[in-house]
Amino acid sequence: MSGSLHVYYGPEILLYDFGPGHPFNQRRVKLSVELMDACELFQANGNTLRPIQQGTRADALLFHEPGYLDFLADASITGEGVLDHGDTPAFPGCLDAALWGVGASLGALDAVMTGEGHAFSPGGGWHHGYRDHASGFCILNDGAIALAAARQRYGIQRALYLDIDVHHGDGVFYGYYGDGWLLDIDFHQDGRTLFPGKGFAEEVGTGEATGTKLNIPLLPGAGDDAALLAWREVAVPAIRAFRPELIVMQCGADAHAGDPLAMLEWSLGAYTEIIASVHALAHEVADGRLLLLGGGGYNPANVCLIWPAIAHAVGDVSLPDRVPDHWRKSFEDAYGRRAPERFSEPPTSATRPLQAAARCVDDLRRLSPLIGQG
Ligand SMILES: [Zn+2]
Ligand SMILES: [Zn+2]
Numbered sequence: 001m002s003g004s005l006h007v008y009y010g011p012e013i014l015l016y017d018f019g020p021g022h023p024f025n026q027r028r029v030k031l032s033v034e035l036m037d038a039c040e041l042f043q044a045n046g047n048t049l050r051p052i053q054q055g056t057r058a059d060a061l062l063f064h065e066p067g068y069l070d071f072l073a074d075a076s077i078t079g080e081g082v083l084d085h086g087d088t089p090a091f092p093g094c095l096d097a098a099l100w101g102v103g104a105s106l107g108a109l110d111a112v113m114t115g116e117g118h119a120f121s122p123g124g125g126w127h128h129g130y131r132d133h134a135s136g137f138c139i140l141n142d143g144a145i146a147l148a149a150a151r152q153r154y155g156i157q158r159a160l161y162l163d164i165d166v167h168h169g170d171g172v173f174y175g176y177y178g179d180g181w182l183l184d185i186d187f188h189q190d191g192r193t194l195f196p197g198k199g200f201a202e203e204v205g206t207g208e209a210t211g212t213k214l215n216i217p218l219l220p221g222a223g224d225d226a227a228l229l230a231w232r233e234v235a236v237p238a239i240r241a242f243r244p245e246l247i248v249m250q251c252g253a254d255a256h257a258g259d260p261l262a263m264l265e266w267s268l269g270a271y272t273e274i275i276a277s278v279h280a281l282a283h284e285v286a287d288g289r290l291l292l293l294g295g296g297g298y299n300p301a302n303v304c305l306i307w308p309a310i311a312h313a314v315g316d317v318s319l320p321d322r323v324p325d326h327w328r329k330s331f332e333d334a335y336g337r338r339a340p341e342r343f344s345e346p347p348t349s350a351t352r353p354l355q356a357a358a359r360c361v362d363d364l365r366r367l368s369p370l371i372g373q374g
Pocket of ligand 2 (some may be wrong): 250
């Protein structure tokens with residue numbers, strides 16, 4: 001297959017808007033894509049920026065329950081109330097807006113599955129959405145829908161869902177908890193200290209799926225060293241042993257130091273090492289079938305460094321050292337705060353979280369036959 005990267009983004013992504021003051025805001029997606037463009041991602045390697053199509057009710061039904069979609073259709077008309085227990089307000093057209101994100105991710109899936117290249121849907125990655133309810137700013141779950149579509153429409157027999165968002169990807173994880181065709185590897189801040197309060201190492205799947213669900217909860221303060229230890233010791237051997245035919249990766253940017261909603265301390269270096277490894281593994285085991293999704297990230301300066309860094313790594317275009325000045329002005333106009341200046345940061349480390357990550361690796365070696373005994 002082609003090694004190009006196709007980014008699926010259109011202005012319709014901005015319709016997903018919980019209003020001023022809500023922490024989840026899709027302007028960071030627009031600015032990230034503009035920075036990819038400013039850094040010439042789409043001028044080499046056959047990489048493209050593509051418009052999106054809206055998903056349909058039939059698409060959403062691949063994962064969600066009909067009664068829940070009826071509830072959303074009603075909430076979409078009134079635009080009033082909340083869709084979950086409080087974090088996810090309804091707004092007029094909320095179902096339509098969510099379906100645009102679903103359509104973006106399904107368009108990206110089609111590009112991957114038809115061999116056009118790798119693909120990135122930065123407006124999606126709504127990993128908290130459950131089959132029958134909203135949660136954590138996620139109305140629908142585009143990642144879970146894309147996995148179902150890969151299986152039902154393209155006959156995929158084994159897939160990997162990899163989630164590096166700081167919050168546990170509970171909608172996908174528990175949505176497929178008994179499904180042995182899905183290897184789910186989820187890095188997140190320990191659920192005892194962060195929403196949604198789930199995702200512990202001993203939860204490894206049930207029945208035929210036992211050993212295919214791998215949680216890596218990291219203690220607050222965990223730096224690059226803890227993340228990369230678990231990456232090398234758990235994720236890499238599990239992916240090689242499972243040999244997925246498709247990799248779907250949720251690239252939430254909120255594990256970075258300085259996120260206002262969470263307490264991990266990753267630098268850009270953790271992201272670039274993980275994405276380089278995922279990209280190589282996608283070519284090694286999955287014929288290059290790599291679908292990237294966005295996700296959380298509540299410090300827009302961090303998001304706007306991480307997503308271009310990921311896109312340029314997979315699209316095989318090197319980034320400049322300095323962030324272009326004309327893009328920095330757009331960022332500062334949009335957010336009224338200083339834009340990032342460079343695509344490089346010093347690595348981070350923290351001893352106690354590193355020791356805890358090593359214990360987690362030992363636990364998972366005991367609990368999942370996919371991971372070698374080291
Ligand atoms: Zn490639
Ligand atoms: Zn998150």
